[in-house]
Amino acid sequence: MLLHDAPVSGNCYKVRLLASHLGIELERVETDVIDRSNPRESLNGLNPMRQVPVLVLDDGRVLAESGAILLYLAEGSGYIPDDPFHRAQVTQWLFFEQHELEPNLGVARFLLQFAQFEYPPRLLSSKQHAGREALVALEAHLTGRRFLVEEEYSIADIAVYAYVHMAQESGIELIDYPAVLEWVLLVAAQPGHIRISQ
Amino acid sequence: MLLHDAPVSGNCYKVRLLASHLGIELERVETDVIDRSNPRESLNGLNPMRQVPVLVLDDGRVLAESGAILLYLAEGSGYIPDDPFHRAQVTQWLFFEQHELEPNLGVARFLLQFAQFEYPPRLLSSKQHAGREALVALEAHLTGRRFLVEEEYSIADIAVYAYVHMAQESGIELIDYPAVLEWVLLVAAQPGHIRISQ
Numbered sequence: 001m002l003l004h005d006a007p008v009s010g011n012c013y014k015v016r017l018l019a020s021h022l023g024i025e026l027e028r029v030e031t032d033v034i035d036r037s038n039p040r041e042s043l044n045g046l047n048p049m050r051q052v053p054v055l056v057l058d059d060g061r062v063l064a065e066s067g068a069i070l071l072y073l074a075e076g077s078g079y080i081p082d083d084p085f086h087r088a089q090v091t092q093w094l095f096f097e098q099h100e101l102e103p104n105l106g107v108a109r110f111l112l113q114f115a116q117f118e119y120p121p122r123l124l125s126s127k128q129h130a131g132r133e134a135l136v137a138l139e140a141h142l143t144g145r146r147f148l149v150e151e152e153y154s155i156a157d158i159a160v161y162a163y164v165h166m167a168q169e170s171g172i173e174l175i176d177y178p179a180v181l182e183w184v185l186l187v188a189a190q191p192g193h194i195r196i197s198q
Numbered sequence: 199m200l201l202h203d204a205p206v207s208g209n210c211y212k213v214r215l216l217a218s219h220l221g222i223e224l225e226r227v228e229t230d231v232i233d234r235s236n237p238r239e240s241l242n243g244l245n246p247m248r249q250v251p252v253l254v255l256d257d258g259r260v261l262a263e264s265g266a267i268l269l270y271l272a273e274g275s276g277y278i279p280d281d282p283f284h285r286a287q288v289t290q291w292l293f294f295e296q297h298e299l300e301p302n303l304g305v306a307r308f309l310l311q312f313a314q315f316e317y318p319p320r321l322l323s324s325k326q327h328a329g330r331e332a333l334v335a336l337e338a339h340l341t342g343r344r345f346l347v348e349e350e351y352s353i354a355d356i357a358v359y360a361y362v363h364m365a366q367e368s369g370i371e372l373i374d375y376p377a378v379l380e381w382v383l384l385v386a387a388q389p390g391h392i393r394i395s396q
Contacts, residue, residue, distance in 0.1 A: 048335035048336065048339050049298060057283075061283060063283075063286050063287070064290055064294075065294060065297075067289065068286050068289040068292075068293055071289055072286035075282055084270065085259060085261075087270075088261050088267075088269065089261070089266075091263070091265065091266040091269055091270075091289075092261060092262055092263045094266075094293075095264075095265045095292075095293070096247065096262075096263060099263075099297070102297075103301060133247075137247050140246055141246050
């Protein structure tokens with residue numbers, strides 16, 4: 001399978017992390033996500049939004065959106081529960097991640113680490129504020145739990161881990177969220193774990 | 199089943215629309231999503247983010263996030279494909295909707311129709327701009343297609359329809375997106391269709 005990838009993207013990292021757990025070899029084509037003047041023409045026809053990750057299956061079929069790719073690749077593996085309700089709880093966290101975490105932590109990280117343009121300080125602070133609100137919700141859920149769903153490591157943990165474990169790059173200290181911090185260490189200790197830089 | 203609902207919320211409407219198609223009777227508990235000073239305490243313990251929709255099953259189990267609820271309720275029905283890849287394409291559109299459409303069209307609509315506070319004009323225009331970019335992507339995909347995935351009406355259409363069909367309330371005219379407009383009419387003509395005000 002071929003992954004249209006960006007090494008620094010948390011969304012792409014999710015796919016690489018699951019593939020590592022599953023023993024799937026991914027051919028990686030690098031896409032520039034830093035240079036916003038780049039219209040990412042290479043993704044034209046693959047993803048309507050021209051965003052990575054985009055997965056191209058061996059038969060040429062194409063899938064975008066990290067959450068959809070995780071659900072597709074995890075099917076039949078131990079990284080997604082069989083029970084329909086537990087599976088629904090996993091998808092709940094995948095949507096939470098794309099709606100509450102990535103648009104806030106991810107954008108704050110982009111502004112602080114990569115932005116090659118001027119931005120209003122208020123944009124950064126509002127993203128950090130909303131990111132912290134999502135971390136408060138995550139902290140409440142993880143308090144007394146090892147993993148997000150049914151005490152089993154799943155694609156819910158993989159998806160949420162991506163931007164949360166890099167919160168410091170978004171200007172947010174995880175020390176304020178002790179249950180989240182403990183869970184971050186537990187995810188990083190799973191067999192087959194790889195770092196975002198790998 | 200009991201739905202923690204807000205009549206004006208597009209995210210809640212998705213669940214009501216699918217339930218109508220499936221013939222599921224929903225008991226509805228109304229939540230105020232307009233008054234932002236309201237901490238929505240009634241949702242505490244149900245959804246970490248205290249957002250609607252929240253579905254409470256007859257056995258008391260709780261599910262949040264409209265996309266997760268749609269996937270759960272649609273299982274085994276004609277509103278989600280059986281084929282794993284087509285199902286993945288449906289989930290791709292569910293994530294696209296929550297990441298590109300709802301945070302832009304939905305927020306622009308909230309500011310224009312419901313906001314009880316002052317907001318910077320730039321916030322509205324940036325949300326409308328990003329919403330139009332997502333509509334351009336949607337227009338490109340729907341050109342030459344009847345429905346989003348495999349020419350069959352599915353929960354992908356239901357999810358995307360919710361905020362798109364109300365684009366005018368977000369200050370965006372769908373006449374600029376003719377394939378989207380045709381698809382909106384086709385979705386509204388499906389058996390069992392209900393309006394957001396129903």
